Amino acid sequence: MTDMLIRGLDALSLPTDAAPALARYGSLLLEKNKTMNLTAITDPEQVAQLHMLDSAAILGCAHFQGKRVLDVGTGAGFPGMVLKLTEPSIDLTLLDSLNKRIDWLSQIAPTLGISHLTALHGRAEEFGLMPQYREQFDIVTSRAVADLRILCELCLPFVKVGGLFLAMKGQKAQEEKDAAGRCISILGGQLKKDYVYQIPGTDIVHRVVVVEKVRETPGQYPRRFAKIKKAPL
Numbered sequence: 463m464t465d466m467l468i469r470g471l472d473a474l475s476l477p478t479d480a481a482p483a484l485a486r487y488g489s490l491l492l493e494k495n496k497t498m499n500l501t502a503i504t505d506p507e508q509v510a511q512l513h514m515l516d517s518a519a520i521l522g523c524a525h526f527q528g529k530r531v532l533d534v535g536t537g538a539g540f541p542g543m544v545l546k547l548t549e550p551s552i553d554l555t556l557l558d559s560l561n562k563r564i565d566w567l568s569q570i571a572p573t574l575g576i577s578h579l580t581a582l583h584g585r586a587e588e589f590g591l592m593p594q595y596r597e598q599f600d601i602v603t604s605r606a607v608a609d610l611r612i613l614c615e616l617c618l619p620f621v622k623v624g625g626l627f628l629a630m631k632g633q634k635a636q637e638e639k640d641a642a643g644r645c646i647s648i649l650g651g652q653l654k655k656d657y658v659y660q661i662p663g664t665d666i667v668h669r670v671v672v673v674e675k676v677r678e679t680p681g682q683y684p685r686r687f688a689k690i691k692k693a694p695l
């Protein structure tokens with residue numbers, strides 16, 4: 463896995479020194495996946511490409527150095543853990559509604575050389591209303607959590623005015639973007655140019671929908687999840 467990661471990080475113009483830690487993370491993931499449902503991908507090379515390199519690629523779409531970053535619905539740590547391992551100056555917070563995943567991430571962080579990490583168990587729509595998290599992050603990321611309209615209501619409240627929300631999407635992003643214009647505007651966001659990249663070693667092209675926070679999010683958002691789902695903005 464390490465060689466593939468070195469080649470992939472290099473192709474993404476990223477420093478390759480994180481490759482051993484990313485490979486170790488991949489091994490821990492596959493080991494734990496035998497007893498806890500963390501990923502559907504079980505081939506080490508695919509883990510390297512479809513989890514590690516896919517996550518690392520988004521470092522190219524914004525300045526992450528020294529930034530306060532939140533990963534919403536991080537699951538087994540994607541993209542958040544990969545961002546921190548590749549760019550250690552990030553002040554990282556992970557959030558997920560499944561406690562056993564958050565516990566596992568807290569346990570493995572020191573093994574991977576991460577000394578400071580905030581791992582929160584809870585629901586985004588509840589944490590986004592709390593003053594200690596609301597509009598406190600420079601960059602909020604999310605991958606494979608929900609449709610863009612739902613995701614924006616879950617994630618934009620956490621972003622500082624002037625900060626970014628990065629939604630990692632597949633090729634169908636355009637449809638979701640077309641439906642999300644009004645919602646993004648209500649929540650204080652403004653769509654920027656997508657960041658499009660190819661995962662090294664594959665022909666898979668992915669897209670990051672980039673939303674800049676230009677105004678504070680009105681206090682009534684996020685709503686309760688049932689409401690967000692039933693009547694997306």
Ligand code: SAM
Pocket residue numbers: 534535536537538539540541557558559560563584585586587604605606607616687
């Ligand atoms: N981001 C990871 C990835 O790309 O592999 C995990 C994706 S997984 C399909 C979705 C994750 O989002 C799950 O771990 C789930 O517990 C979490 N999640 C879903 N809704 C959430 C919410 N409202 N607040 C926090 N976490 C949520």
